[in-house]
Amino acid sequence: MRLPLFLPIVCVLLLIRTTCLADTVIEGHVTLPKSHAAPVMNKRYEIVTKNGVVATDPPRAVVYLEGKFSKPANLPVQQMAQKNLAFVTPLLAVQAGTKVEFPNLDDTFHNIFSYSPAKRFDLGRYRSDERPIPSQVFDVAGLVTLHCDIHEHMRGLILVLDTPHFTTSDTEGHYRLTGLPAGHYTLKAWVDSKTTKEQPVDLKSGGTLHLDFP
């Protein structure tokens, strides 16, 4: 007589499990601005090797879900390396509270600094063998513009967000946000320092929503 009673419980448990596993997803496309011309290096008083050709990363967007989310105790450490006199990842999105390391992969000094209100710092001059790797914790949400005191043309951006749900688009503008909670939120697409687009979203558990930011 125990079996008939047990069956419905197993069924309910199985149902709960599948709903939990069914991922809530938003995907779509963000219209990106035109690529900027590659920077022209100021080599007036210096012997700069690599012929001054600086690789430029095409623009990307950061898409994130805005809402009240709890902060995890431990956020993974991120890196923003410098190689060939440029940032390897010129745009990095992180959750507030994340520690970002700035390894120097060149054989010359770099001196990364920021005067952005969200985070002011100056790492000073450091080499590739600097240990511990120079780092900063980004506590306050906002856009942080990175510069190098030695290489005027170097530019990097860290977008500090108050949400764990964010992604960086590919260079075509396609994005896919997974593992989202159900509920009513605002979905934002950061395009550049002057443009952030937004749309309200109603997320249903296990559903896939398609949303474009024209």
Add this chain to the structure above:
Amino acid sequence: MKIARTFLYLLLAATVEARAQSIIEQLDNALTFSAFDGSCRVRLSGLVDLEAYHLEQPAPALIDTDRHALFNPRLSLFLDAQFGSHVYAFAQSRVDRGFDPSDSGGRMRLDEYAVRVTPWDDGRFNVQAGKFSTVVGNWAPRHDSWENPFINAPLPYENPTGVWDSMVPEETYDLLQWSHVNATDKPQDVYADKYLRNPIIWGPSYATGMSVFGALGKFDYAAEIKNSALSSRPEAWNITDVGFSHPTYSGRLGWRPDEMWKFGISASVGPYLMPSAASTVPPGHGFGDYREILLGQDIRFAWHHFQLWAEFFEVRFDIPGIAHADTFSYYIEGRYQITPQFFAALRWNQQLFGSIRNDDNELQRWGRDAARIDIALGYRFTEYTQLKLQYSLLREDPAQNRYNNLFAVQFTLRF
């Protein structure tokens, strides 16, 4: 007036307003031009300097005014152009009251222009032609108002000696007069002929010519042939004014044992007289006999928030029939970044003069030994705006007023 007011507003706004900030960023993008699928790129940038001096007479160094206060605004425009990966060109044009701080009217000059060819990717060899700063020493690469922690140049680059480039001294007495080694010389006497005197290196020395340079592992090298000597005045740097008949040869060898330390040795030799001095050259001598010979040593150290520079110069001016006029000048400079935006800098400078036989056959120093301490504080409001305050105390010996105080303030907008 309206333009001045708008300009002032823009400057103020740039320091406080985030909006003005983004205007400068946009301007940066707007001033970068690209053609032929990005293989030809040109960037226009600049520095606006508003600087003011409170000084004592005689005005120290190359400052040209007989007053106690001087406002010296300056606009520097830079052009950097990259054609493919092997050709680079640059130019600098300035609008100011004179190459060195002065109370004269506004003027515009083309201070630098050059084309550089870099055949190999690793930078082992570059060849450059045009009008550009000297390869000697380690100050020229950091002389602009944004990079320089001070408002003025180190003493060797601006302390006038008794050597004139417009005239040859007829006897030793003339040279000693021009050097003002007589302690009873009044400040106005010292000021009167100041612009005729030459320092051992005139600022960044943007003379015209050609250079080759490159880096090979831990070593770098540079050699140049220029139309005028390191001590020559800005008017002598133009090929149109002075020609190329009496060139100066200079070179520098650098060694970088690791990124923290950089050492260099420099040498330069070349005639220092201007063409206008020709009629004063005594018979039996030529321009080539009036040479400036310079040996230099430089050190740079950098680690985290501290940077240190030092340069030492041993210089001889050949004055046939009168003397080998020798002088030694050096400075040691430190800069410390106290907070991300606030820095302090300290510099100790000295110039010592050798002795020559005067007309009474006695040994006498041919210049006033000078010692100067420079203290500067700087604050960067943003990546584009900087304020510097400087105090300098100069002691000269012999001199009627032994001490000379200088206060300077400089606001810079970079775009």
